Amino acid sequence: MQDIKSNIEAIRSQLPPHVTLIAVSKTKPNELLMEAYAAGQRDFGENYVQELEQKAAQLPKDIRWHFIGHLQSNKVKYIAPFVHLIHAVDSIKLLAEIDKQAAKNQRRLDVLLQVHVAMEETKFGWDADELFAQSKALLGFANARVVGLMAMASNTTDEVQLAREFDRVSDLLHRLHAEYPAHKNELRIMSMGMSGDWPLAVAHGSTMIRVGSTIFGARQYLNQ
Numbered sequence: 001m002q003d004i005k006s007n008i009e010a011i012r013s014q015l016p017p018h019v020t021l022i023a024v025s026k027t028k029p030n031e032l033l034m035e036a037y038a039a040g041q042r043d044f045g046e047n048y049v050q051e052l053e054q055k056a057a058q059l060p061k062d063i064r065w066h067f068i069g070h071l072q073s074n075k076v077k078y079i080a081p082f083v084h085l086i087h088a089v090d091s092i093k094l095l096a097e098i099d100k101q102a103a104k105n106q107r108r109l110d111v112l113l114q115v116h117v118a119m120e121e122t123k124f125g126w127d128a129d130e131l132f133a134q135s136k137a138l139l140g141f142a143n144a145r146v147v148g149l150m151a152m153a154s155n156t157t158d159e160v161q162l163a164r165e166f167d168r169v170s171d172l173l174h175r176l177h178a179e180y181p182a183h184k185n186e187l188r189i190m191s192m193g194m195s196g197d198w199p200l201a202v203a204h205g206s207t208m209i210r211v212g213s214t215i216f217g218a219r220q221y222l223n224q
């Protein structure tokens with residue numbers, strides 16, 4: 001069996017203090033999440049609404065739950081009462097719904113805008129032009145607060161390409177800072193880097209890495 005505690009400690013020992021490690025626990029059973037919890041891990045990332053709801057109901061209340069998957073507007077209501085950060089906001093419609101559900105729950109909801117920097121066409125997220133065309137509206141919600149950017153880099157081992165993509169995320173954040181100085185302090189998170197590329201992501205400015213298989217072992221999906 002994989003040793004979750006040592007996997008987490010090995011990553012933490014290499015992380016600068018300002019970088020948050022999110023343990024991506026999708027498809028993994030509660031027992032394994034509790035092993036990570038026992039090792040001091042409090043930030044967990046999930047991709048599926050129903051799975052997240054079940055885990056949040058059963059596991060300790062001081063866990064910070066990150067929703068890192070593609071979120072449908074009609075499902076925001078299920079996670080709005082308790083979610084810590086929603087990473088992959090890719091439309092105004094979704095953000096408007098998050099704002100509405102935040103108000104209903106009398107809380108503020110923090111979100112990241114997913115930006116598209118990878119070579120693959122299929123990945124979700126804003127292109128730079130779309131982002132800046134809508135940025136004023138995106139930053140204008142009262143209850144849904146944009147606190148940074150999230151990205152998935154290309155599925156490649158080409159470090160030059162990966163570095164270029166991480167740098168593009170950082171450029172976009174700096175452009176937002178320049179255009180909206182009043183939002184500079186709250187626009188502080190760059191969620192980028194996964195099992196295969198997190199050291200490079202951190203070297204290129206990531207403040208939040210999302211690591212699954214290096215902590216919990218490879219995922220097995222049914223029906224695949």
Ligand SMILES: *Cc1c(COP(=O)(O)O)cnc(C)c1O
Nearest residue numbers: 024068194195196210211212213
């Ligand atoms: C599954 C997933 C991860 C973690 O992937 P690993 O390669 O297992 O570390 C990170 N980010 C997102 C958005 C994911 O869906």
